[in-house]
Amino acid sequence: MTDWVTESLHDGLKTAFRADEILYRRAVGQQDLVLYENPTFGRMLALDGVTQVTEADEFIYHEMLTHVPLLAHGAVKSVLIIGGGDGGMLREVARHASVERIVMVEIDEGVVTFSQEFLPGLSAGAFDDARLELVIADGADYIRNADERFDVIIVDSTDPIGPGEVLFTDHFYGHAKARLNAGGVLVTQNGVPFVQGGELAGTMRAFRSLFRVATCYLATVPTYVGGPMAFGFGTDDTALLSVTPETLAQRHAAAGLDTRYYTPDVHKGAFALPGYVQELVDA
Known part of the structure; x- marks a missing residue:
């Protein structure tokens, strides 16, 4: 009998993925974790019934949430990652040799341990990087109690339910802004606007009160159905939206990056928002 893993994150919408083999299932920290094999997406990880990452398309999400802010900034020395226990975001940040310090804060150590054992390709050894400080904490x-600042803060959170809910509040964004160096960038994952419009609108409302630039950019990640994903982009440096594709290409080449989704032209085009997304940004 064929097993199917059904996700019902969105009201009125169910998504089912065929599970040829359940590889692992147990409670990890505060979350229910299941790993299974799918013929299209390879190994798929779900937390609390919601797909988090797949071997086949994770590069899209991780490349876009990392390289867009780092290459727009152009001189990043320090990065803070909130969440990201699977190590994919860390892997992409660590590819930038110019970054001198990486702090990663993950609430569940079990997710980190699990991912290194069962999804080692996601981190690709990045947890051994000497620049990394891994902090197991909320x-x-x-971010409320830290006393240092960063050039880029990446919020690689789950959806705003359970432990991830606090990472979508005005208070959290305000504390994050206080942890940025001058000209720094805060980026966030904001789900699929077509079916999660309130999530993006809430983040953009907070960003508008904090940053001179408060917008989002898009990427299409096949696993996350309902349209393109949105990533919040907040900064006080208005010039970061005007970086040319030529400059981005120079920075991309200088970093020695070999990316499968990100390109300088994709970077620029990702900020061209459909009308319904722009309405949520301006709401």
Whole structure:
């Protein structure tokens, strides 16, 4: 009998993925974790019934949430990652040799341990990077109490339910802004606007009160159905939206990056928003 893993994150919409083999299932920390094999997406990881990452398309999400802010900024020395226990975001940040310090704050150590054992390709050894400081703590608590600043902060959170809910509040974004160096960038994952419009609108409302630039950019990740994903982009440096494809290409080449989704032209085009997304940004 064929097993199917059904996700019902969105009201009125169910998504089912065929599970040829359940590889692992147990409670990890505060979350229910299941790993299974799918013929299209390879190994798929779900937390609390919601797909988090797949071997086949994870590069899209991780490349776009990392390289867009780092290459737009152009001189990043320090990066803070909130969440991201699977190590994919860390892998992409660590590819930038110019970055001198990486702090990663993950609430569940079990997710990190699990991912290194069962999804080692996601981190590709990045947890051994000497620049990394791994902190097992609540991201909201850390960012409220930290006494250092960063050039880029990446919020690689789950959806705003359970432990991830606090990472979508005005208070959290305010504390994150206080942890940025001058000209720094805060980026966030904001789900699929077509079916999660309130999530993006809420983040953009907070960003508008904090940043001179408060917008989002898009990427199409096949696993996350309902249209393109949105990534919040907040900064006080208005010039970061005007970086040319030529400059981005120079920075991309200088970093020695070999990316499968990100290109300088995709970077620029990702900020060209459909009308319904722009309405949520301006709401």
